[in-house]
Amino acid sequence: MPVKAVSKRELQTWVSDTTGEQCSNLNKDCASGVLPITLLNTLHPNAVDARKMNRNASTEDQFLQNYKILEAAFRKLGIEQAAALVNNSAEQLAKGQPQSTLELMQNMYAMAGADGAIGTRCVEALLAAAAPGASGG
Numbered sequence: 162m163p164v165k166a167v168s169k170r171e172l173q174t175w176v177s178d179t180t181g182e183q184c185s186n187l188n189k190d191c192a193s194g195v196l197p198i199t200l201l202n203t204l205h206p207n208a209v210d211a212r213k214m215n216r217n218a219s220t221e222d223q224f225l226q227n228y229k230i231l232e233a234a235f236r237k238l239g240i241e242q243a244a245a246l247v248n249n250s251a252e253q254l255a256k257g258q259p260q261s262t263l264e265l266m267q268n269m270y271a272m273a274g275a276d277g278a279i280g281t282r283c284v285e286a287l288l289a290a291a292a293p294g295a296s297g298g
Contacts, residue, residue, distance in 0.1 A: 165271060167270050169263065172263075172270060173185065173186075173187050175270060176200055176266070179200060179204070179273075180199050180200050184196060187262055187266060188259050188262045189257050191254065191257070191265070191266065192256065192257035194224050194225075194228045194231055194254070195218065197265060197269065198211075198227060198230060198231050198234070201231065201234055201269070204269075204272070204273050205234075208234045209231070209234045214227055214230055215227055221252075221256065224254075228254055228255060240272065242268070243265075243268055243269070243272065246264065246268060247265065250264070
């Protein structure tokens with residue numbers, strides 16, 4: 162599914178407004194994996210056990226571990242497209258590579274329905290599928 166292009170500035174504002182965390186440089190602020198995990202937990206409370214996340218990560222290996230946690234959370238929620246994106250670009254994300262960071266954050270923006278492209282029904286379906294005890298029909 163194509164994702165609507167959203168500017169870095171708009172994404173930074175959205176991330177800051179959504180999480181309450183300052184985001185002034187998307188690539189640097191997301192490199193550790195902490196901000197994307199915090200964003201996912203804001204959109205899907207308890208998607209990630211916050212105790213597993215390394216908030217003080219300072220090395221690329223620690224950043225990669227945070228991205229493994231993010232990938233697992235996407236899989237737990239049944240959001241395979243985002244899980245695959247993180248899996249395929251974790252090293253670039255941990256290095257703050259602009260294109261990979263932008264792609265991840267644009268996908269998270271679209272999943273949240275923030276751009277209106279996915280719409281409320283899709284977001285509700287994602288939430289319902291991720292809800293404990295959700296049934297298939």
